[in-house]
Amino acid sequence: MGDRGDGGGSAFGAELERMLVDRRISWRTLADLVGYTPSWLSKVKNGTPPSAELARRCDQVLEAGGTLISLANNEIAARPAQLPAAAARFVGREEHLAVLRATLTGDHQRGTPAVVAVDGAPGTGKTTLALRLAHDVAPRFPDGQLYVDLQGYSPVELPLRPTDVLEEFLSALGVSGNAIPAEQEQRAKMFRSLVARGRVLIVLDNAAESQQLEPLLPGSGDCAVVVTSRRRLSGMAMRTNAKQLTLGPMTETEATTLLSRVIGEQRTATEPAAITALAQRCAHLPLALRIAAERVATHPHRSVDELVEELDADDQRLDGLATDDSIAVRAVFSWSYRDLSGESARMFRLLGLFRGAQISTAAAAALAGVPVHHGRRLLERLASVHLLEGLARDRYRLHDLLRVYAAELAGAEESAPARQEAVRRLTDWYLHTAERANETLAPFRVHTLEVPAAGPTVTPEGFTDPVEALRWCDGELANLVPLIQTAIDHGLLDTAWRVGIAMWDYFSLRTPMGVWVSTHLLAEQAARTAGDLFAQAWVQTNLAAAKHRLHEFDQATELYRSALAIRERIGDEHGQAWTLAGLGFLHLDQGLAEEAEQVAGRALARFRELGDRHGEVVTMSTLGEVLRLRGLTQQALDALTEALRVADECEDPSAQADALGKMAEAHLALGDREQALDCLNRALAIARDGQNRWGEADILSRRGAVLRGLGRVGDARRSWEAALRLYSEVDDRRATDVRAQLETLS
Template identity: 45%
Template sequence: MERIDGFFREGAQRIVISGSPGVGKTALAVYWSHRVGERFPDGSLFANLRGYDPSGDPARPADLLDAFLRALGVPPSIIPDSLEARAALFRSRLAEKRVLLMLDNAASAEQVRPLLPSSPGCLVVVTSRNQLSGLVAMEGASRLSLEPLTSPESQLLLRRMIGGERAEREPAALAELARSCAYLPLALRIAAERVSRRPHLELADLVTELAAESSRLDLLATGDDVEPTAVRAVFSWSYRALAPEAARVFRLLGLHAGTEISASAAAALAGTSSTSRADIARLLASLVNVHLLEELAPARYRFHDLLRVYASNLVTELEPELERRAAGQRGLAWYLHTARAANLAITPAWHELALEGAPPLDPTTFPDRDSALAWCHTEHGNIVAATRQAREWGMFAFAWKLPIVFWDYFHLTKSWAPWLASHREGLAAARELGDRHAEAWLLYNIGHALYDLHRHRDARDHFTQSLNLRRDRGDNLGEAWSTYSLGLVDQAQGETNDAVARYRRAKRYFDQVGDSLGRALCMTALGDAYREQGCHDEAIDQLRHGLDLFRALGHSHGEGYVMDKLAVAFHEAGHLADAHDHYQEALELHRRSGNQQGEASGLNGLGQLLDATGDHMAARSMWRDALMILDHLGDPRAADVRQCLARTRGAS
């Protein structure tokens, strides 16, 4: 702590904390960062660079920069694609700011370098097993090579955990126990917990047990082992003391792809009918109690990276391949079925989808939309990881269906980064599987993300590919959806006549197959296109038909969407009172359904109406609220609202 404080006082802008696995790099960096956090009024950014993740997939600097830029309020639509351009934009956004960045578990200087700001007011703290000499030599970083604790320090830590009286009785055994743990804090804490649970045994006997375990592992060690022998010995010593059920759960957790896991997902991996929620909670608690697992929040857990590697190795060594695959399928099936249940609670299903895998033994249910949304907020990172894992395991049907069942959440919350990442993984899986139906569906969903981001040329390309695939397969319903969406692109690019022709063609398909949702969307789109052509009576008539269909479906999201379009049509037709009422009703529907983008649209529309009637102050208030939402979403429509505010600046 004194050394790092010294670096800070001397004006260091980059600090590297290096050291062996389990030595406490992250704990030290986090503790110190919290102490100085108030010195950085513009905030802090944290990222796990996953440099030594057992998946072998370290975080990519371009992805980290994308996340940082979004956290800094940069709209996704203006985040460039190349690493170099993102790094430049990141540096410009941090210019003149005081921000603390913590980059944990870096693999190399090359991984870190694009993430470094140029502002002298920013501080970067990096942890790594690597010395990162390139950052010291080329970037002027100050480095602290964190050594294991000294023998007296290690003994003090053990004494505090196992009790001073017991430690004083056997000082030689205490010193030997500290040495056997290589003086590493992680190993010391796990060993101390193991000792404290056996108060009837002499320390010397327990040290002898640990020494025997270390000797056994020395015989099995290979040059590829990641953990130091002492750490592996402590892990193994504690692991072998677990009850068989707890040991099995620990091993199976090594199959989980994400960085965190819930108790319900762990139960799915375990997969035995006797494992109730109370049972799995008890088993996970036993792992937490011996420091083999960390509880982040109630019923939510995380491994230390070394323990994750250890569990991953154990499950490969001790579980037959058929059981590993069965457990993996159970975990993926749990995510697939639970994601489907959550998204059904958020919005009605757009289409039925046959799900892979047997329903989970203890399925998660959602009593309301809020609980479903909360689950999706927490789990969307795991959904992306599970999609990638399913593809790597060759379980391609899981890989393409997981992103599709999560689409309602992505679409509602405009979570474009995980939306695109998961769907692109799913698309690759569908192509490896040779499933043209799945490929067309994923291309279509990707197209909608690109359309939302105003990348209309790319959206058209994806919609056209999906249309061609569906047409080749004779999928009339799919063809109708792709045709409708190409109409949206036409309209966005000012080709309103072409859009009307597509909407009419798609509606004929939807009429033939009796798809009420498709009909409702086509009627809404036609009404909006008629409005753009100046045919307000026809527009209002079509939009009212669309509204009736959405109401019959109980689709509040769609109801709010068409209500917005009706308000605009009434406004342009000069029916201002009707326009005001419809905007207000649309706002209420958007808020009820959790549609933030729709809420911003309603606020913007009300602002336009109030501005037109001369109430400029009220209009600006609406626009400010809309802009706050759009900036939070990173929605490109924020630029239009900014123009409205700029145009009316100074108006009273």
């Protein structure tokens, strides 16, 4: 290898030019004689290795007697070009490529090679990206390209030893077998010495760990290295200042484009919805996408929808993503799985039992029946090999296809009792933690839900204040429906309905209505299956409250009446009081003052008998509103003032805001907009302090109307805009009403 840069020559090029000068032949004439273009010969003149055929023709035309052929053979051996072919249909990853190209070809400290490390989960296309990158930048490294698959996750082979890789590299660089040292350290020194003479690109694919890479790294700042691995190689990165990039699934656009390239644009255009669905079923993983696309392409008479249907069944999804001539997705995943310790492998299997969007360290520890600190170590191990993705706030996400694979392993390697016990631990942890969170959110309320004691290995979360409790509930919102479904699937019906009930205080504060309804429909299913009338009535009451907020008044009424009948039948007095209170709220919104007064009066009497101050003050506010609807405005104000006093004594912010909101309506009825606005401003501060999104939206909506009546149009607009954002956030249909009010201001 000569000591040259981009424009340097070579022994072959120098000898060829000498012969041309001696024979008085121009480069253009030589091009005509050997049948190659002048531009290509110019590259050879400036250092590009000649092909064997070009060398043969030049040697023949110039009657060099084999000299040029010999020089070419030496240079071809000394300038390896080992890169496998890049993917024929490379799609997307443009931003990643741009960053990596800039790292490899930009300025960097001399004596330090440019290193990029691409890590990611199985099937994300790390090798494909690395090879595309390597071919793109190869012209910048004219002294050769070395490539090796280090077999870090091979299903049948151990990871390659660095000493064996060095022997292969040295041989490719022209070192004869008998000249290659026996010891690894000596081989590494010779390797660094050889590549230091020029600019070499080295691709180290599928690395197992940093130690495997250390002897294979050059010392020259003119060389570059591309590494791929399933784990983040922090040790190597720290020593080399490598640019690290974690590769995830493709974007939806990239995924559909890849499918289109393989399947064909005509079929893609014919079934766009099916293409999108197929991309989703493949979780936008390049490997899965390519396998699925090839299946579609090789069966032109089958619709894309047919394959989507195959993949829809979880227990068949991985089988559907396998072809006779490509690696099955399951096999790719198994390479990482087999590298795990027994405990880490068990944690991975058990994670497949839960279909939640993500899981916290504490929940995963409960699932596995281990202490939280030990569970964290196991999860970190899984994340290090990309079988899990680490998220913020000590949470992790399992890729859809990896979850299917983990579930398969759980079914095959865990006994039925072990699976059942793991799900019991997980659902118990959620139930007890939800109960603690909601008690923290509403310490003023009488909590009557009885929850069986948790097992010895279940340690629920604790909460010091409502903000912390809200943060936990917000983080688990997407997990509630799959959690309850998981409990039902494993016959844990008592736990299933209790989880929905335990989340009541959170639901009433801020949850999107879709989750509230979905969890309670599942809870009702569990209660009915269990034949538990007590549970059915409780779930129906909570579901009726959700239907009320959705303005589905007929369904709400039916649910309340059904729940009341059951509670009267089984003698659930506390439950009767809350069902009657709910009916009172509903009748108020329907403008049925007389009916509201009747049921609210019954509820108030029950709450007072039971000593439930929270229930008492809530019902007092309802009766105060009844008085206003009947035209007894001053009496209504007196009753609501008393309700506010009791709410203050109970330190019940929800009841305080509710009473103030109703007092504002009474002041408006008396024509006093300023007093009404003062009440609403006080209520708004309380709702915001308690992070009650639904209550805040309701108050902002009323406040907008008052502000407009006062002629403060700009303030009214801002209040309504804030209400609209919150109503939209909690899926409340009153967003439509607020939007209409805003339109009147335009």
